Amino acid sequence: MLIDTHLHLIDQSALHYPWLSGVEALNRDFLYEDYALQARRAGIVQALHMEVDVAPAEIQTEIDYVAGLSKRENSLIAGAIAACRPEDDGFASYLEQQKANSFIKGFRRILHTMPDELSEGALFRENIGRIGGSGLTFDLCVLPRQMDKAIALVDLAPDVTFILDHCGVPDIKGNDFETWHGRITEIAKRSNVIAKISGVVAYADGQWSAATLKPYVHHVIDSFGWDRIVWGSDWPVCTLGGGLATWVAATHALLSGCSESEKTKLFSGNAKRVWKL
Template sequence: MSAPRIDAHQHFWQIARGDYGWLTPALGPIHRDFGPADLAPLLARHGIESTILVQAAPTEAETRFLLGIAAKTRFVAGVVGWADFNAPDIARRIAALAVDPLLVALRPMVQDIEDENWLARPELAPAFEAMIARGLVFDALLKPEHIPAALSMLARHPTLPVVIDHAAKPDLSKPDLVPGDLSAWREGIAALAAHPNTLCKLSGLVTEAASDWTIETLRPVVEHLLATFGPERLIFGSDWPVVTLRAEYSRWHDTATALLAGCSAAERDAIFGGNAARLYLARRGRQPT
């Protein structure tokens, strides 16, 4: 029996809620509401049974909003939420959120935090320890400059399950990218992959590329991810609807499939669902919907 097919990174939002500071009219096609009815036909087209719904606002109110959607939406298997890791009562806050079994992970929006070394702060330990105690995953929304701090955090909390969102966002915008342009990212990814409890999402790459990207733009990145994390620690995600700034859902799905053509069928099954089920759902006693 093949593994369930899971899109492990997608978003919904309602702009009128007012807590999406990054979501401005300048973002054009995604500056509107998105909900389950928009995504369902795309999932059906590609045989994807379940998703992981990811936060897009730094508020607990939005996390509870997403949990409410998940409770009513058959295909949403889990929610990656947000909590204020700087709060003095963060352990209590995490415990309260984790009462809902649909919460599978937390994601502070590290890329938007001014201090590049924020993740290395020892005073964040209560948040990470509370997540470990509750069986939650840490979704790391990083850029390459945040990797050193992430490595410090991983050394301090080696049992914390971590997934690197969007492969830490390598800069793919240069028209004539050469291997040297990605040297710092490549070294950082290899160091992250050396931690066995750390996985990586195959997602968000096209929005780091120029509008005329091709499969060859992405190939060096995906080859490096396969060489470092291996198929057993890579997870497919669409980053829908953000992905539509550079590609329709189907184009990204088909591109990822083509880039993984050298993997075995079992390895592709793992990347397109099995690994996400193991990371997010099994530890919370859940199964794909």
């Protein structure tokens, strides 16, 4: 059984997503009902919703929307990773508000599409440090060339558990393995970083196979070890690389030969521990 730590839901009747206008393939609704049907068939038993970079004024609206879905009978949604703006003065009060909400399991601020210097701001770094001791995590979505900035953030907040999204966003299609490889090795030395095995099917070309993904996924597992990895679907972004069932099947193929205890850690055990599910 799998716990999906990276589910996106898109409902344009409820929320506004400014970035979608530039991504035609995803510029439509991807609703809970569609996901749940596919997820149950694939063996997914719980999911954490990952913020979808809604308009800033709608961050709390997104939280409330997803919380409402979680209250449906037999809902798969067990919590949410909320959007945040650590660069803003209001972050401290926002953090206190969310700490009181047991549905919130962590935060993410998109960095891979933002100016590199965003995470270098004094206020940004101070506010990330405030998360320490709260039990809430912070997801890092960065490009390989931004990894040094991610490492600096991690080193400045040793009491915060960071989640490195999408295997560190390797350029699989461009076959730039070496640049990414060394930076994964370096960030994995930080014990407060957990890697998320997710997203990679969207970074390969349309002809990818499990063998294409194997060097990337296995390097992440080898670098972080079985106790510091979790699994995510990245639905619906995974539809750009074949879809949910295809990614689940590829994951099983990539883990062929691994022990049942190792698979259990990646598929569910580590997620249960990290987010107290």
